[in-house]
Amino acid sequence: MKRSGILFVLSAFVLASFIQMNISKNAKTESESNPLEEYKFPKKVKAIIDKSCYGCHSVDGKSDDAKDALRWDKMHEYDKAKLVSVMDDIIEVTGEKKMPPKKFLEKKPDWKPTDKEYQTLSKWADKEAGKLLK
Amino acid sequence: MKKTLKYLAYGLLLALVISQFIPTELPENNSDLSNDIVVTEQAPDEVKIILRKACYDCHSNQTVYPWYSQVAPVSWLVAKDTREARDELNFSDWAELSKRKKIKILNEMAEEVEEKNMPMKIYTVIHRDAALTDEEISTLISWTKSRSDNILGGD
Numbered sequence: 001m002k003r004s005g006i007l008f009v010l011s012a013f014v015l016a017s018f019i020q021m022n023i024s025k026n027a028k029t030e031s032e033s034n035p036l037e038e039y040k041f042p043k044k045v046k047a048i049i050d051k052s053c054y055g056c057h058s059v060d061g062k063s064d065d066a067k068d069a070l071r072w073d074k075m076h077e078y079d080k081a082k083l084v085s086v087m088d089d090i091i092e093v094t095g096e097k098k099m100p101p102k103k104f105l106e107k108k109p110d111w112k113p114t115d116k117e118y119q120t121l122s123k124w125a126d127k128e129a130g131k132l133l134k
Numbered sequence: 135m136k137k138t139l140k141y142l143a144y145g146l147l148l149a150l151v152i153s154q155f156i157p158t159e160l161p162e163n164n165s166d167l168s169n170d171i172v173v174t175e176q177a178p179d180e181v182k183i184i185l186r187k188a189c190y191d192c193h194s195n196q197t198v199y200p201w202y203s204q205v206a207p208v209s210w211l212v213a214k215d216t217r218e219a220r221d222e223l224n225f226s227d228w229a230e231l232s233k234r235k236k237i238k239i240l241n242e243m244a245e246e247v248e249e250k251n252m253p254m255k256i257y258t259v260i261h262r263d264a265a266l267t268d269e270e271i272s273t274l275i276s277w278t279k280s281r282s283d284n285i286l287g288g289d
Binding site for chain 2: 080084089129132133
């Protein structure tokens, strides 16, 4: 009787850790699949976003303000009106080179897009908005 | 102790009087309504009433300046807030905006009232009827959504 009790606890333990493992495995695969894939970005654009924007404007971002403003990894969930307004925001900030924030670039200058990259982002956003408004 | 208080009061009074001579320019009004949102949009009356009573003092060229808004230091605050508000969004220029900008502004309007960021608290404390009820908030939001859909649909 005593023995089977121990066995029971032991097997519950094993089962629980199994479930635990599975959960963390699932969580891992979720974060591994790149959500940027869900919205169709041209390769060139995606590379710029990855380099200069994604760190703040995605799950990984630390600032809630940044995440409220824009989530690249949630772009596919935005409705049309929201998408248009996000595209307009992107055109604005790339035109004025307001993003990434100046203070941040002082610490991490390699995140700064080149002028050409700013233009690429801006043109892309303009085209996306144009498609939605057609 | 009593004496210091008295001097302090005189000092404050003097500062108040002097501050009236510092020039402040309240943003000017303009009666041209040809691009005004309330005039050019076919919105339900409730929506137009909400916009006028809750937004127009800052976000249009039709600010109503009560007497105290012309007295420093209140006038400084009113001048600054009104100027910034009009720069950000001016409903008197609505019809001139691109479709893209209109959709963005409609979206932002919904977000701002939903989160109760707008109208600003400092304003609604004095202008009680500008504080929107939950019903008014949902009226405004559903209009912004349907208008936005219209524009997306080509209108």
